[in-house]
Structure formats: structure tokens, C-alpha cells
Amino acid sequence: MSAASLPAWVLASSLLPAVLIFLLPESRRRTRTTLNLAAAGLKLVLVAAMSWGVVRNAPHEVRFTMWPGAEFILRGDALACLFAGLSALLWLFTTIYAIGYLEGAPNRSRFFGFFSLCVASTMGIALAGNLLTFLLFYELLTLSTYPLVVHRGTEKALAAGRTYLRYTITGGAALLLGIAVLYSFAGDVEFKETGSLRAVAESQWPLLRVAFGLMIAGLGVKAALVPLHGWLPQAMVAPAPVSALLHAVAVVKAGAFGIVRVVYDVYGIEFARELALLVPLTIAASVTIVWGSLRATQQTDLKRRLAFSTVSQVSYIALGVSLFGPLGTIGGLVHLLHQGIMKVTLFYCAGNYAETLGVHDIRELDGAGRRMPLTSAAFTIGAVGMIGVPPLAGFVSKWYLGLGALEAGHPWVLAVLIASSVLNAAYFLPIVHRLWFRNASAPWPDERSFGRFETSLWFLIPTLATAALTVGAGLFAGMPFSPLQWAMLITRREYLP
Amino acid sequence: MTLLFDVILGLGLLLAAGGALWSRSLFRAVVLFVVFGLLVALAWVRLEAPDVALAEAAIGAGLTGALLFDAVGHLRRTRRDPPDGAA
Amino acid sequence: MSPALWYALVGALLVAVAFAAFAAHTHVVRRLLAFNVMGTGSFLILVGLAQHERGPDPVPQALVLTGIVVAVASTALALVVFRRWFAATGRVALPEDDTP
């Protein structure tokens, strides 16, 4: 293994297991579990090794020409490592969770095969070094998540799958068109830390704006920007690990990450401001943040409430990106990680309640804290973190976003942030209250016993681990290699030529 | 003289073709098709293409004609006088 | 008018008449007859026009020889398929053309 080809190995570490898992007979449970965990662990090591290249200021890169004028580039730059690290870490936990979740269920080969294919696509999105490579993996992600959304094979799941496809395939077409327009006069658009389009003649600026709009619209579908978010709450019919994965990491983050790439590494933040592209994005993100929170308060299904919360929270990233100035950038980037960790915790918890107690509705959660104290503690940490209470991870994000808004000269964004926090509290705190301070009024709908612990260890370990990370990311934000420090590293490179 | 022959042959070709294509009885149509083939062979001679004339007579009129006769005969045997009008 | 041109003209008329017959008929054997007449018409045009321009010419004649062989092969195949179709269904035309 040569060090330069490290990005290719990161990709291969989930592509090869995907192929192997597809070929494994359904009954080879132990082999499949070993393969899954080994691949997830190996990937984490590889991503860490790749990050070391960034620290030494010599990012790893693989490239070859697909056809004349179109290169395939994988590059482990700082931003790539941020997203790849988050994905690799959460994937390890979600894999553990999924193994427990699917114990005894049918079609496990298919599930884990596509699951690994999803990781591969997400890694590809993280590592893509130009727009074309990004598009390639972005579409691959659409295709590999569809079988997971419809995994249960019920009419409801298939309907959700159809909605999901309508949104994402149309979004993909918009993204393709935007990229194609850009290539038609700018050539192969590589991601550079201060943008690659500055040289474009002023006469082409209208087309640049059109391309930007198309790309943001295409990416906005996956990032669930209002009004392109309709697929997300429906996709909740998928199995819990898929919801955790789709909503915390893969799909929505792929969209948000794409927006980050387009603004910073394609247009360049300063050029984007000159083209007056940032303010519309700020407005779209703000609307989404408020709208998602408002809708979340109306939901009584736990997973649907979390889904609308995702709609709202993911747009913090776009918001941070659209605020010109280092502080906003730091807030947006760090939220990419923090939101992932917190939201995945919440979805694990939702899955734990559903699998252990059969509870799906918030009103049935009364007294669950006594029955499942560890899960409920994790849920509380995630929820409080989301609201932005110091010293948890969410506070760090919101702090920098707020400072960034002031720096960029948009004080009204502060109002959006405060309103969102209030709404976060309004839809999360009642759940926390029910968990701890109410007594169970009826027997649990469908209780299962998992022996010594409150639920299966396969469920409990990932939940507690990500909850611990939520605390850690906030408490140790000042330590080297914390998400915050890494975001600052990226920001420094973005703003200093 | 030869010009007259050409004109007559040409008109004969058109007549035979018309009969082969539009006559009510399928059997007669095939007969006229063979006649048409033989007339075309003459035309090839007039166009100074003797080898084409031979091929036309043997293959175009003879072999194709035989195949068509066989098929039409088969149709007749299987189905008593099918209403094979121009419809 | 040279004889060659006259035969080309006859050929053109043959093609026209045969095309009309091809379009009008639904009986497969009749369509095959029309196809054969159309083919012969095109051969006459091919040789006639060429020899009208440049005198006796072996090239188009060789082409016509090939064409005659191809035409008989096509007819033979069509008749084989037609007879199997007829044996299976008792029909002499294709389903979408059949108006009993």
C-alpha cells in the first residue's frame, strides 16, 4: 500500500466489503459481522492516517483521467478529512447498532451490502477532488440508499422510496446541469482552498449565478432545505440504523457538505460574496431553520419529530457557510460534526425505545427514564446539546454561528438562532420531562427483555459512546484535534491566501 | 423498330405487374408475377445485361415463382378457397 | 429518350405501383409480391439511369445480380415464417391488419 494512494484505500475499505457481503450467503452471520466491524475499524485507521497528511500539509491524492477533459480525483484535504472522519466514526457505531437491530431479520446480506455501499459513496463524496467526482458519488449515494429506505418492503416503505427517488433524482439532475454549465466555460473544476472560478470573465457572471442556483438546489434536496425537504420525514419508515445514518450522516450531510464545497472550494467565499450569492443562501438557511423547528413541535411521532429537527439543524451548516467571515465558517463546519454526533445519539435512542418497549409515539414515553435510564440519559444529553446548552457540543456551534452573524453584519440572524433554540427547547424538553418526571400510565406497547441490561448491548454501546462524544466535543473543544480545532484549521486556510 | 419493342415491352411489364399486384385471385397473381419476371429478363437483354437476364429468369421468375406457388397451393389446400380478394 | 432511360422510367412506375399495393394489401403473400416487384423496379432504375448517363456498365449489373439473390432469399424466409404463422393461427395477415 503506497501512502499516496491512501484515499483510494479508504474508498476500497468499504467497496470491497460491500461486494464480499453481497456474495455471502444469508446464513453466514458471524463472517458478515466480523467483516463489517473489521472494515469499519480499518477505515477509521486509514482516515486517521490520511488526516496526518493534512497536518503535515501534504494531503494524499489519487487521480486519473476518465475521458479527455474529465478527471477522477480523490484528495484527502482538511475538509475531506473532517467529513470522512465523522462518517468513519459514526459508521463504526451504526454498524454495531445495525448488527443488533437486524438480529434474526431477513435480507441481511442485501442490507449490509448496500449499507457498505453507502459508506463507500459517502467516503467518495468526502474525498472527491473536483465537481465531477463529487457528482459521481453523490448519485451513487442516491442509488445505494434507495434499497435501504424500502428495505422493509411494505407498501408504505415503497411509497416513501418513491418520494425519496423523485426528490433526489430530480435534485441530481439539477446538480448535473449546474456542474455541466460550469464545465462548459470553466473546464474541469477542481476544489481549491480559495476557489477556482476567479479567472472567469465578467461577461459569464450571470451563468455563474445560474450554475450556483442549480447546484445549490440540487444539493439542497439532500440537505433538506425548505421547500426541498419533503422526502425526509417520509423516509422515517426505514429501519432505525438507516434513519440514524441517513439523517445524521450520509444523505443530509452529503448535501450540506456539497454546499460547503461549492461555496468555499469552487467559487471561493470572497468571490461568492462579490457575486451576491451568499445572502440568498443565508435567507434560505434561516427560513429552513425556523420552519423545521416549527414543524417539529407539531409532531407526536418521535422519529418524525427528530426528522424535522434534522431539517432545521442541518441548515445551521449552510447558514454558517453563507456568513462571510472566519467565525461563521468555523461555526458551520464544526456543526457538521457536532450535529452528526448529537443527532445520531437521538436516533439511536429512538430506536432503543422502539425496539425495547415498542414505543414510537412521544406520549407513550412517560416514565421511560426509570425503565431505561442509560438510554434516557443519552437522549437527554443529545437533546440538551441540540438546544445549545453549554458546555455541550451544540453550544460551541451556536456560539460561533452567532459571532459569525455579527461579524458578517447580519444581526437578524441572531434572532433566528435564538428563536430556533427556544423552539428546540419547546420540542425537546417536554420529551425529557416525560422521560424522567412522569410515571408510566400504561404497560409498554411491545416490551422485549434483553437480559441483564436495559436493552441489547449492541444498542447500548453505540448510544452511550456518541453521547459521551457529545459531551467530549464540547468540554474538550480547546484540545488539539478536537472538531473545533480542525474547523479552525480549515478556516485559516480558506481565508488566508 | 427496336424502340417500338422497348415501348411494348415496357407497357407489358407494367400490365403484368398490375395484374400480379391487383388481380382478385391469388393464384392468377402469382402466374402473372412469373410472366412479369420473364418479361423483365427480356428487358435485361435489351439493357445489354445477359447474365442478369439469365439470373432473373432462373431465380427471379423461376425460383421465387416456385416458392410462391408452393405457398399459395398450401393456403388453398388448408383453407377452401380463401377470400383472398384485394382487401 | 434512350432505351435505358425508358426502362428506368418503367422501373420508377413499377416502384410506385408496387408501393401502393404494399400499402393497400394486408395479405402477406400479396405484400411479398409487391416487395418483389418493387425490388425489380429499383434494379431497372439502377441499371437504366446509370447506362443512360455512361453507357453499358458492369458495376450496376453486378449489383443487380446480388440484389436478385438477396430478394429471393428474403422471399423464401418470409414464406417460411408466413407458413408457420398460418399453420399456427389460420390467418393470412398480421393481427393489427386483420379486419375480418
Next chain:
Amino acid sequence: MIDAATPLIPLAVVVPLLWAVLTAVRPQVRAAWLVVPGLLAWCTTAALLWSHVRAQGVTQYALGGWAEPLGIGLRADGLAATLTLVTAVIASACALHRLLSPPAEFADHAARWFWPLFFLLGAALDGVWLAADLFNMYVGLELLGLSAVGLVTVAGTTIALAAALRYLLAALLGSLAYLLGVALLYADYGTLALASLANGFTASTTTLVALALITAGLCLKTALFPLHGWLPPAHGAALPPVSALLSALVVKASFVMLLRIWLGPGVSLLVPAVAQGFGVLGAGAIAWGGWQALRHAELKMLVAHSTVAQLGYLFVAVPLLVDASAAARASAWDGVMLQVVAHALAKSAMFLASGALIAAVASYRVDDLAGVSRHMPLALFAFGLSAVSLMGLPPSGGFSAKWMLLQAALASGQWQWVFVLLGGGLLTAGYVFRVFRASFLQGAEDRFTPTPLGWDVVALALAASAILLGVMAVAPLEVLRIGAPPSVGLLLNGAP
């Protein structure tokens, strides 16, 4: 440049022809010992020819030592060499599928003619790709039509017989129109060799009528909308390996002829209005074929209508090949070439996979595929990979082709084709996901018939190559540019 050291060109036609004779002499329905050596010889010849053209550029061969116009002139440019190779590969895959079929598939007595017709079809295809003059193209096209019709009848069902007859009548009409056009052209120019016609056509009445006839005939054979009516029944009713060959290659033969004529001598007459007209018909094909595929209940009819739609992309490229800047034309050429090859690979894979799926559930209906994802993951995966290419999603040959056409359309400001290309992709997604939707449906009882594993592997290999073509298109495109028509070739700087 007549290179006497290249008997590879005639061999590419002679080898399949020889095996057509051999299998006709020994007409056994299961004859792996006879067929497999033939496939090997064929593939080897084609591969050698491809690498020869790649290294040496355009190569010509005069059969029997006669020079044109009387001799049978053959010419291998990049397009011909590539398509010869693709033909050999896809034909081999289809042959393997046939050889791996259970004996029940050979019930019909016409089955003994499968192999002779199969190899004849291959020889005819290679003949069309390599033909250097309009008349050889005619002979190749006619043989192609006859062997294709014969192969459709091998299915033996009444539906297949009707489809074969309809196909035959359309094919005969199409080739007659073409022949008539060729006759008129010969009268005007006294030659049929494309090389001697290279000075270009003049806009005489005869030539215009001739071109109209040729175009109409070839469009009928390519099943260009609205002349496509014969295609879906024929491709839907044939046996899976036959459908695969027909959709992948046979319809492309007449398209390649159209391209060679219009971009060669005809390019001066390919005025924008005509070129845009081709594009409009192509757009119609994309819309109509896609719409029909969306609403058809039977799987193979869905795939067959998809062919009608996919052929539309080839014609949408025509306005971009002439009515645009030099760079855009070059991009359009690459795109249309890649689309020809990618569609050939993907569609043959899709037909073979569909055949396996249909055999497994013993029903032609899409709705009856419920639960098949559990039982036949490999066949469904092959179907999925080929669908990726047909939808034009990356990474795939179909995507790369669409991308190049998009670039050509954007560079020449022809936004209408941009939207046609993108809309076609969405429509394709609509109908292929019908299949996945059905296959993921849970709850149907398990009543699947086992099918040979080899079927899935063959389909998967073809589909995978359609995908790989998308990321490794450099070498194929280089070869496909060799000997491209001068009108599009100015920027391509291929070997002479």
C-alpha cells in the same frame, strides 16, 4: 492505404460466416464443442483488429485483389474496429447465455437454426461495420435483417411469429428504399465507394430524392420514432439472447450507415434544418419510448420500449454534430460513439437479466416480480447496473456519453437538447425503478424457479463493462476517433 498485411479485416467477416456454415452442416441444438471455438476465434480476430487499428490507424482491404468499384472493399476505421470488437464480445455473452440454458428452452424445432442464424447475424454485422461502399452496406444490412428475423422466430410462439413477420416487412421495405436511393446515387456519381464520394454530394434533385429515400429506409430500420412500431414486439417476443443482440447491435447497424452517409459525402447537405429535424425526431423517440415503457405491464416490452427511447439519444446528437462549433462537434462525436457502445453493453445486459428474472418468476409481468430481490440478487444487480448506465447516472458509459452531449449542447447554446437529455434521464429513472419497486415488495410466497447461475454472471459481466466504460473511456474514445469524418474530425487529430 491498402495494407495487404491485414487479412484481419475480411477474417472478421469470414470467421463468423464459416461457423454459420459449420453449425448449419451440423445442426445440433447444444453444440458447445463447436460453438465455443468459433466464439474464441471471433473474439481473437476482433481484438487483434482493434489493436491493429489502434496502432496503425485506418486500414483498408480489397477482397480478392480487385480494386474498387467492382471488388468488395472493406475498411476498418476506429468506429468499425470498435464495433466489431463489441459485437464479438456481446455475441459471445449471448451465446454463453444460450449454451447455459436448460434443455427445455430448445423445444421448438426452429431451435436447430439458432446457431447458423446467430453466426450469420454476426457476419452481417461485421460486414456493415467494415463496409467501404454503399452496396456492401446494403448486402450486410439485408443479411442482417434476414438473420435477425430468423432468430426472432426461434422463440416459436405465435406472438414471436407475428412479430417476426412484421419485422421482416419493415426490414424489406426499409432496405428497398435504401437500395432505390443507392441506385439514384450511382446514376449521379458513377461510384458507390464512400471514399470516392468524399468530395461531397451536390444538391441535384436526384441526389436529394436519393438521400430522402436512404434516410427514410434507414430510419425505419433503426426504428426511429415514429417508424419504431415494429421494434418493441420483435424485441419483446424474441428469446433473451436474441433480444439482447437485436437491441444492442442490430438497430445500430442502420444508424451507423446513416452516420457514415450524412457525415461523409452528405455533410454539405446536412443543413441546420435537416439536422435539427433529426434531433426533433430523437426527442420524440425519447419521450414516446419512455412514456410507453412507463405504462407497459410486461418486463420485456418495458426494456424494448427503452431501446426506442435510447436510440433517440443518438439522433439528438445529430444537430450537435454539425450545427455547432468545432469543439462542440468533437464532444458530440465522442458522446454519440460512447452512447452507441454503452447502450449496446447495458441493453444486452438488461435483456439477459430480464430473461433470468422472467424465467425465475415464470411470468412476463413487472408486477409479478414481487420479492425477486431476495431470490435473484445477482440478476437484479445486473439489471440495476445496466439501468444506471441507461439512466445516465454516474459512473457509467451512459453518463459519460450524456455528459459529452450536454457539453456539446451547452457549448453551442442549444438549450433545447440540454433539457431533452436531462428529461430523458428522469423518464428512464421512472420506468426502471418500476422494476426495483416491484422486486422489493415483500410478502409474496416463494414460488421461484431456479435459473442457471451462469445467466446472472454473463449479464453482470456485460453490465459491469458498461459501468467501467464510464470511468475508463480514454482508450476507447481514442480509437473511436480514428478515421472520424473530417467534418467532425478536425479537432480529434486521430491517426490518418
